[in-house]
């Protein structure tokens with residue numbers, strides 16, 4: 574899809590969530606809210622199961638919600654960048670498939686750094702981006718649609734409400750006919766090709782382990798400096814994006830400013846209900862190494 578992760582999110586939602594459908598969203602962060610917003614703009618009946626930010630849904634919660642609501646389609650975020658929590662997906666997809674619903678999984682932040690595993694996690698429509706785990710420039714986003722979802726889409730009577738992200742029209746290009754649809758950026762395809770080659774060369778498993786190691790190193794080091802992880806359960810934390818609250822008395826925005834001014838290192842603040850309260854520290858792609866993380870920790874300690 575030509576565009577950033579939001580364009581691939583909109584591709585998933587605008588092709589599969591039709592006006593009047595019931596769209597169940599597992600809402601535990603900012604990007605799940607964005608998905609709900611997109612669903613509402615498609616004139617769907619959006620129903621939400623809320624959970625405190627920083628936590629993930631259990632299979633029992635998913636099943637109770639979906640049995641009650643019996644939606645046509647379900648959406649969840651696998652790697653919620655606004656909170657730092659990881660929800661592989663199977664707890665939600667099994668319950669969704671039992672009630673006959675397709676599942677859209679946001680894999681924007683997981684791809685290239687943590688297991689996505691769309692088939693074993695039961696994700697029917699998955700979308701991602703280029704600029705996070707793959708560490709490419711932003712602007713070209715992978716989308717995956719399985720056979721079951723494609724069959725549903727092929728039966729859709731009304732054309733997708735937006736033209737540019739119409740998956741059926743786009744497929745006419747990728748299919749053997751190469752029917753012109755839009756002009757992509759060739760430079761981004763070269764970048765993506767190179768990034769995937771680097772993943773292949775390193776090996777996916779080795780890449781996951783590298784991100785896992787540097788994530789543990791980062792959280793432990795920040796812990797020694799007095800930062801507290803937002804995601805309490807260490808098993809549910811993203812490996813390459815760590816969310817922490819600053820030590821008492823430390824202003825997060827001022828800290829980020831000092832880090833940028835003195836060391837040219839930019840880390841992110843909170844989004845939505847976490848704005849002004851937490852720090853989101855990414856260590857992904859070439860930055861997820863012991864040396865880079867140690868450097869970051871030393872710089873944070875120096876400006877604390």
Ligand SMILES: Cc1ncc(COP(=O)(O)O)c(C=O)c1O
Nearest residue numbers: 577578579604652654681682702
């Ligand atoms: C989980 C998740 N979904 C969607 C998006 C939107 O992606 P983009 O900013 O590339 O449009 C982001 C961006 O950070 C994200 O983290």
